[in-house]
Amino acid sequence: MKSLAQNYRSQCPLSAALEMIGDKWSLLIVRDMCMGKSRYGDFQNSPEGIPSNILANRLRQLEENGIIKKQPYQTNPPRYEYLLSPKGADLLPVLQQLGLWAHRYVPGSMPPPDDFMAAKPEELLAGK
Amino acid sequence: MKSLAQNYRSQCPLSAALEMIGDKWSLLIVRDMCMGKSRYGDFQNSPEGIPSNILANRLRQLEENGIIKKQPYQTNPPRYEYLLSPKGADLLPVLQQLGLWAHRYVPGSMPPPDDFMAAKPEELLAGK
DNA sequence: TCCTATCACTTGCTAATTGCAAGTGACCAG
DNA sequence: CTGGTCACTTGCAATTAGCAAGTGATAGGA
Numbered sequence: 001m002k003s004l005a006q007n008y009r010s011q012c013p014l015s016a017a018l019e020m021i022g023d024k025w026s027l028l029i030v031r032d033m034c035m036g037k038s039r040y041g042d043f044q045n046s047p048e049g050i051p052s053n054i055l056a057n058r059l060r061q062l063e064e065n066g067i068i069k070k071q072p073y074q075t076n077p078p079r080y081e082y083l084l085s086p087k088g089a090d091l092l093p094v095l096q097q098l099g100l101w102a103h104r105y106v107p108g109s110m111p112p113p114d115d116f117m118a119a120k121p122e123e124l125l126a127g128k
Numbered sequence: 129m130k131s132l133a134q135n136y137r138s139q140c141p142l143s144a145a146l147e148m149i150g151d152k153w154s155l156l157i158v159r160d161m162c163m164g165k166s167r168y169g170d171f172q173n174s175p176e177g178i179p180s181n182i183l184a185n186r187l188r189q190l191e192e193n194g195i196i197k198k199q200p201y202q203t204n205p206p207r208y209e210y211l212l213s214p215k216g217a218d219l220l221p222v223l224q225q226l227g228l229w230a231h232r233y234v235p236g237s238m239p240p241p242d243d244f245m246a247a248k249p250e251e252l253l254a255g256k
Numbered sequence: 257t258c259c260t261a262t263c264a265c266t267t268g269c270t271a272a273t274t275g276c277a278a279g280t281g282a283c284c285a286g
Numbered sequence: 287c288t289g290g291t292c293a294c295t296t297g298c299a300a301t302t303a304g305c306a307a308g309t310g311a312t313a314g315g316a
Binding site: 044052053055056078079080 | 262263265266267
Protein backbone atom coordinates (compact mmCIF):
# COMPACT_ATOMS: atom_id res chain seq x y z
CA MET A 1 0.00 0.00 0.00
CA LYS A 2 1.20 3.46 -0.75
CA SER A 3 2.73 5.09 2.28
CA LEU A 4 0.91 7.75 4.25
CA ALA A 5 1.59 11.28 2.94
CA GLN A 6 0.44 10.38 -0.57
CA ASN A 7 0.38 13.31 -2.92
CA TYR A 8 -2.69 13.25 -5.04
CA ARG A 9 -3.67 15.85 -7.63
CA SER A 10 -6.15 17.41 -5.21
CA GLN A 11 -7.93 16.70 -1.96
CA CYS A 12 -11.05 15.62 -3.78
CA PRO A 13 -11.87 12.02 -2.88
CA LEU A 14 -13.15 11.30 -6.38
CA SER A 15 -9.93 12.51 -7.88
CA ALA A 16 -7.89 10.33 -5.54
CA ALA A 17 -10.08 7.35 -6.37
CA LEU A 18 -9.54 7.90 -10.07
CA GLU A 19 -5.81 8.06 -9.59
CA MET A 20 -6.02 4.58 -8.10
CA ILE A 21 -8.60 2.85 -10.26
CA GLY A 22 -9.21 5.22 -13.16
CA ASP A 23 -8.41 3.02 -16.12
CA LYS A 24 -10.06 0.46 -18.35
CA TRP A 25 -8.89 -2.67 -16.54
CA SER A 26 -8.52 -2.29 -12.76
CA LEU A 27 -12.20 -2.47 -11.92
CA LEU A 28 -12.64 -5.43 -14.23
CA ILE A 29 -10.19 -7.35 -12.06
CA VAL A 30 -12.11 -6.28 -8.97
CA ARG A 31 -15.31 -7.40 -10.68
CA ASP A 32 -13.80 -10.83 -11.30
CA MET A 33 -12.70 -11.07 -7.68
CA CYS A 34 -16.22 -10.13 -6.55
CA MET A 35 -17.39 -13.09 -8.62
CA GLY A 36 -15.04 -15.46 -6.85
CA LYS A 37 -12.06 -15.49 -9.17
CA SER A 38 -8.67 -15.27 -7.53
CA ARG A 39 -5.95 -16.56 -9.83
CA TYR A 40 -3.90 -14.96 -12.56
CA GLY A 41 -5.23 -17.41 -15.11
CA ASP A 42 -8.82 -16.72 -14.07
CA PHE A 43 -8.40 -13.04 -14.78
CA GLN A 44 -6.72 -13.76 -18.08
CA ASN A 45 -9.61 -15.95 -19.15
CA SER A 46 -12.24 -13.26 -18.71
CA PRO A 47 -13.91 -12.42 -21.99
CA GLU A 48 -12.33 -8.98 -22.30
CA GLY A 49 -8.92 -10.56 -22.83
CA ILE A 50 -6.64 -8.41 -20.73
CA PRO A 51 -3.05 -8.50 -22.01
CA SER A 52 -0.75 -10.41 -19.71
CA ASN A 53 1.70 -7.61 -18.99
CA ILE A 54 -1.15 -5.21 -18.19
CA LEU A 55 -2.69 -7.76 -15.85
CA ALA A 56 0.56 -8.22 -13.95
CA ASN A 57 0.97 -4.46 -13.72
CA ARG A 58 -2.58 -3.84 -12.49
CA LEU A 59 -2.37 -6.56 -9.88
CA ARG A 60 0.78 -4.89 -8.58
CA GLN A 61 -0.90 -1.47 -8.49
CA LEU A 62 -4.03 -2.79 -6.82
CA GLU A 63 -1.86 -4.42 -4.20
CA GLU A 64 0.17 -1.23 -3.69
CA ASN A 65 -3.09 0.63 -3.20
CA GLY A 66 -4.28 -1.86 -0.60
CA ILE A 67 -7.25 -3.00 -2.65
CA ILE A 68 -6.13 -6.60 -2.99
CA LYS A 69 -3.76 -8.93 -1.16
CA LYS A 70 -1.44 -11.50 -2.69
CA GLN A 71 -1.25 -14.80 -0.86
CA PRO A 72 0.51 -18.10 -1.55
CA TYR A 73 -1.83 -21.01 -2.13
CA GLN A 74 0.92 -23.59 -2.62
CA THR A 75 4.65 -23.60 -2.12
CA ASN A 76 5.94 -25.99 -4.78
CA PRO A 77 6.09 -24.40 -7.23
CA PRO A 78 5.36 -21.11 -5.43
CA ARG A 79 1.97 -19.91 -6.59
CA TYR A 80 -0.11 -16.99 -5.45
CA GLU A 81 -3.73 -16.02 -5.46
CA TYR A 82 -5.26 -12.60 -5.06
CA LEU A 83 -7.96 -11.71 -2.54
CA LEU A 84 -9.94 -8.56 -1.88
CA SER A 85 -9.03 -6.51 1.16
CA PRO A 86 -11.85 -4.73 3.03
CA LYS A 87 -10.97 -1.65 1.00
CA GLY A 88 -11.34 -3.63 -2.18
CA ALA A 89 -14.55 -5.35 -1.13
CA ASP A 90 -16.06 -1.96 -0.36
CA LEU A 91 -15.78 -1.10 -4.03
CA LEU A 92 -18.70 -3.45 -4.63
CA PRO A 93 -21.41 -0.77 -4.23
CA VAL A 94 -19.59 1.36 -6.78
CA LEU A 95 -19.46 -1.52 -9.23
CA GLN A 96 -23.10 -2.35 -8.62
CA GLN A 97 -24.15 1.23 -9.37
CA LEU A 98 -21.95 1.36 -12.44
CA GLY A 99 -23.28 -1.95 -13.68
CA LEU A 100 -26.85 -0.75 -13.30
CA TRP A 101 -26.05 2.47 -15.07
CA ALA A 102 -24.40 0.76 -18.00
CA HIS A 103 -27.14 -1.80 -18.35
CA ARG A 104 -29.69 0.98 -18.45
CA TYR A 105 -27.88 3.02 -21.08
CA VAL A 106 -25.73 0.67 -23.13
CA PRO A 107 -27.82 -1.13 -25.71
CA GLY A 108 -26.96 -4.78 -25.90
CA SER A 109 -25.28 -5.03 -22.50
CA MET A 110 -26.34 -7.79 -20.16
CA PRO A 111 -28.00 -7.00 -16.87
CA PRO A 112 -25.61 -7.40 -13.95
CA PRO A 113 -25.94 -11.00 -12.69
CA ASP A 114 -28.29 -11.52 -9.76
CA ASP A 115 -25.64 -12.88 -7.46
CA PHE A 116 -23.48 -9.89 -8.23
CA MET A 117 -26.25 -7.45 -7.38
CA ALA A 118 -27.20 -9.38 -4.25
CA ALA A 119 -23.68 -9.58 -2.89
CA LYS A 120 -22.45 -7.55 0.05
CA PRO A 121 -18.91 -6.41 0.72
CA GLU A 122 -18.54 -8.47 3.92
CA GLU A 123 -19.27 -11.65 2.03
CA LEU A 124 -16.36 -11.12 -0.32
CA LEU A 125 -13.64 -11.44 2.28
CA ALA A 126 -12.35 -14.67 3.82
CA GLY A 127 -15.02 -17.38 3.52
CA LYS A 128 -15.45 -16.71 -0.19
CA MET B 129 -23.51 9.39 -29.47
CA LYS B 130 -22.00 6.19 -30.75
CA SER B 131 -24.31 4.48 -33.18
CA LEU B 132 -26.26 1.40 -32.24
CA ALA B 133 -24.32 -1.82 -32.98
CA GLN B 134 -21.41 -0.69 -30.84
CA ASN B 135 -18.75 -3.32 -30.46
CA TYR B 136 -17.54 -3.45 -26.95
CA ARG B 137 -14.95 -5.88 -25.57
CA SER B 138 -17.69 -8.00 -24.02
CA GLN B 139 -21.36 -7.89 -23.13
CA CYS B 140 -20.56 -7.07 -19.52
CA PRO B 141 -22.11 -3.73 -18.62
CA LEU B 142 -19.19 -2.83 -16.37
CA SER B 143 -16.78 -3.43 -19.17
CA ALA B 144 -18.78 -1.24 -21.53
CA ALA B 145 -18.97 1.48 -18.89
CA LEU B 146 -15.21 1.41 -18.46
CA GLU B 147 -14.68 1.71 -22.19
CA MET B 148 -16.65 4.96 -22.01
CA ILE B 149 -15.48 6.53 -18.78
CA GLY B 150 -12.54 4.42 -17.64
CA ASP B 151 -9.81 7.00 -17.39
CA LYS B 152 -8.45 9.52 -14.93
CA TRP B 153 -10.32 12.58 -16.22
CA SER B 154 -13.78 11.86 -17.63
CA LEU B 155 -15.56 11.43 -14.33
CA LEU B 156 -13.87 14.54 -12.96
CA ILE B 157 -15.58 16.53 -15.70
CA VAL B 158 -18.89 14.89 -14.83
CA ARG B 159 -18.23 15.75 -11.18
CA ASP B 160 -17.71 19.39 -12.10
CA MET B 161 -20.92 19.39 -14.11
CA CYS B 162 -22.78 17.88 -11.16
CA MET B 163 -21.51 20.85 -9.17
CA GLY B 164 -22.92 23.30 -11.66
CA LYS B 165 -19.93 23.99 -13.87
CA SER B 166 -20.59 24.07 -17.58
CA ARG B 167 -17.88 25.94 -19.42
CA TYR B 168 -14.52 24.93 -20.80
CA GLY B 169 -12.77 27.43 -18.58
CA ASP B 170 -14.60 26.15 -15.51
CA PHE B 171 -13.29 22.66 -16.08
CA GLN B 172 -9.80 23.94 -16.72
CA ASN B 173 -9.81 25.82 -13.45
CA SER B 174 -10.56 22.78 -11.33
CA PRO B 175 -7.74 22.06 -8.91
CA GLU B 176 -6.56 18.91 -10.69
CA GLY B 177 -5.41 20.99 -13.65
CA ILE B 178 -6.52 18.95 -16.61
CA PRO B 179 -4.39 19.66 -19.70
CA SER B 180 -6.26 21.63 -22.34
CA ASN B 181 -5.94 19.10 -25.15
CA ILE B 182 -7.11 16.28 -22.89
CA LEU B 183 -10.09 18.34 -21.79
CA ALA B 184 -11.13 19.03 -25.39
CA ASN B 185 -10.71 15.37 -26.23
CA ARG B 186 -12.72 14.15 -23.23
CA LEU B 187 -15.55 16.59 -23.88
CA ARG B 188 -15.74 15.23 -27.42
CA GLN B 189 -15.80 11.62 -26.19
CA LEU B 190 -18.38 12.33 -23.50
CA GLU B 191 -20.56 13.95 -26.13
CA GLU B 192 -20.08 11.04 -28.54
CA ASN B 193 -21.13 8.71 -25.75
CA GLY B 194 -24.26 10.74 -25.05
CA ILE B 195 -23.22 11.67 -21.54
CA ILE B 196 -23.10 15.39 -22.15
CA LYS B 197 -24.57 17.82 -24.67
CA LYS B 198 -22.84 20.82 -26.22
CA GLN B 199 -25.01 23.91 -26.55
CA PRO B 200 -24.34 27.46 -27.69
CA TYR B 201 -24.78 30.07 -24.99
CA GLN B 202 -23.93 33.03 -27.24
CA THR B 203 -23.47 33.50 -30.94
CA ASN B 204 -20.91 36.28 -31.25
CA PRO B 205 -18.33 34.99 -30.87
CA PRO B 206 -19.79 31.49 -30.97
CA ARG B 207 -19.39 29.96 -27.54
CA TYR B 208 -20.62 26.69 -26.15
CA GLU B 209 -21.42 25.25 -22.79
CA TYR B 210 -21.73 21.65 -21.79
CA LEU B 211 -24.70 20.13 -19.99
CA LEU B 212 -25.41 16.69 -18.59
CA SER B 213 -27.81 14.49 -20.51
CA PRO B 214 -30.09 12.14 -18.51
CA LYS B 215 -27.50 9.45 -19.11
CA GLY B 216 -24.81 11.68 -17.68
CA ALA B 217 -26.90 12.83 -14.73
CA ASP B 218 -27.54 9.20 -13.84
CA LEU B 219 -23.84 8.77 -13.20
CA LEU B 220 -24.35 10.76 -10.01
CA PRO B 221 -25.06 7.72 -7.80
CA VAL B 222 -21.85 6.13 -9.06
CA LEU B 223 -19.88 9.25 -8.22
CA GLN B 224 -21.51 9.49 -4.81
CA GLN B 225 -20.56 5.91 -3.98
CA LEU B 226 -17.05 6.39 -5.27
CA GLY B 227 -16.67 9.60 -3.30
CA LEU B 228 -17.78 7.89 -0.12
CA TRP B 229 -15.43 5.01 -0.75
CA ALA B 230 -12.44 7.22 -1.34
CA HIS B 231 -13.16 9.40 1.64
CA ARG B 232 -13.33 6.31 3.80
CA TYR B 233 -10.07 4.83 2.58
CA VAL B 234 -7.87 7.66 1.33
CA PRO B 235 -6.19 9.41 4.24
CA GLY B 236 -6.32 13.16 3.82
CA SER B 237 -9.16 13.27 1.35
CA MET B 238 -12.04 15.61 2.02
CA PRO B 239 -15.53 14.26 2.62
CA PRO B 240 -17.75 14.68 -0.43
CA PRO B 241 -19.53 18.05 -0.07
CA ASP B 242 -23.01 17.93 1.43
CA ASP B 243 -24.72 19.39 -1.60
CA PHE B 244 -23.02 16.83 -3.77
CA MET B 245 -24.21 13.96 -1.60
CA ALA B 246 -27.71 15.41 -1.35
CA ALA B 247 -28.13 15.94 -5.08
CA LYS B 248 -30.34 13.80 -7.25
CA PRO B 249 -29.91 13.07 -10.96
CA GLU B 250 -33.16 14.82 -11.96
CA GLU B 251 -31.98 18.06 -10.42
CA LEU B 252 -28.92 18.17 -12.63
CA LEU B 253 -30.74 18.60 -15.91
CA ALA B 254 -32.34 21.75 -17.29
CA GLY B 255 -33.28 24.05 -14.44
CA LYS B 256 -29.89 23.64 -12.82
C1' DT C 257 15.66 -39.94 -18.01
C1' DC C 258 13.40 -37.21 -21.17
C1' DC C 259 9.31 -35.07 -22.92
C1' DT C 260 5.35 -32.44 -22.46
C1' DA C 261 2.33 -29.55 -19.96
C1' DT C 262 0.77 -25.97 -16.54
C1' DC C 263 0.87 -21.69 -14.26
C1' DA C 264 2.35 -17.19 -13.50
C1' DC C 265 4.55 -14.18 -15.05
C1' DT C 266 8.48 -11.17 -18.07
C1' DT C 267 10.58 -9.22 -22.11
C1' DG C 268 10.94 -6.81 -26.59
C1' DC C 269 9.03 -3.93 -29.56
C1' DT C 270 5.66 -0.95 -31.86
C1' DA C 271 1.63 1.90 -31.63
C1' DA C 272 -1.29 4.87 -29.25
C1' DT C 273 -2.12 8.08 -25.59
C1' DT C 274 -0.72 11.68 -22.30
C1' DG C 275 0.77 15.99 -20.92
C1' DC C 276 3.31 20.35 -21.36
C1' DA C 277 3.86 24.62 -23.64
C1' DA C 278 2.78 27.52 -27.00
C1' DG C 279 -0.16 29.18 -30.65
C1' DT C 280 -4.69 30.39 -33.09
C1' DG C 281 -9.14 32.61 -34.25
C1' DA C 282 -13.11 35.13 -33.19
C1' DC C 283 -14.56 38.82 -31.08
C1' DC C 284 -14.99 43.04 -27.60
C1' DA C 285 -13.42 47.18 -24.95
C1' DG C 286 -10.58 51.21 -24.61
C1' DC D 287 -4.98 49.72 -33.21
C1' DT D 288 -3.87 47.36 -28.86
C1' DG D 289 -4.73 44.33 -25.49
C1' DG D 290 -7.62 40.96 -23.42
C1' DT D 291 -10.89 36.93 -23.04
C1' DC D 292 -12.49 32.45 -24.22
C1' DA D 293 -12.27 28.12 -26.30
C1' DC D 294 -9.88 25.59 -28.26
C1' DT D 295 -5.55 23.39 -31.54
C1' DT D 296 -0.90 22.10 -32.60
C1' DG D 297 3.80 20.21 -31.95
C1' DC D 298 6.50 17.34 -29.66
C1' DA D 299 8.61 14.49 -26.02
C1' DA D 300 7.52 11.09 -22.65
C1' DT D 301 4.73 7.64 -20.85
C1' DT D 302 1.65 3.78 -21.30
C1' DA D 303 -0.82 0.12 -23.85
C1' DG D 304 -0.97 -3.97 -26.28
C1' DC D 305 0.69 -7.91 -29.05
C1' DA D 306 3.55 -11.90 -29.39
C1' DA D 307 6.87 -14.63 -27.71
C1' DG D 308 9.80 -16.31 -24.06
C1' DT D 309 11.09 -17.88 -19.17
C1' DG D 310 11.36 -20.58 -14.81
C1' DA D 311 9.73 -23.73 -11.53
C1' DT D 312 7.69 -27.95 -11.16
C1' DA D 313 4.57 -32.14 -11.96
C1' DG D 314 3.25 -36.08 -14.55
C1' DG D 315 3.80 -39.59 -17.92
C1' DA D 316 6.41 -42.76 -21.50
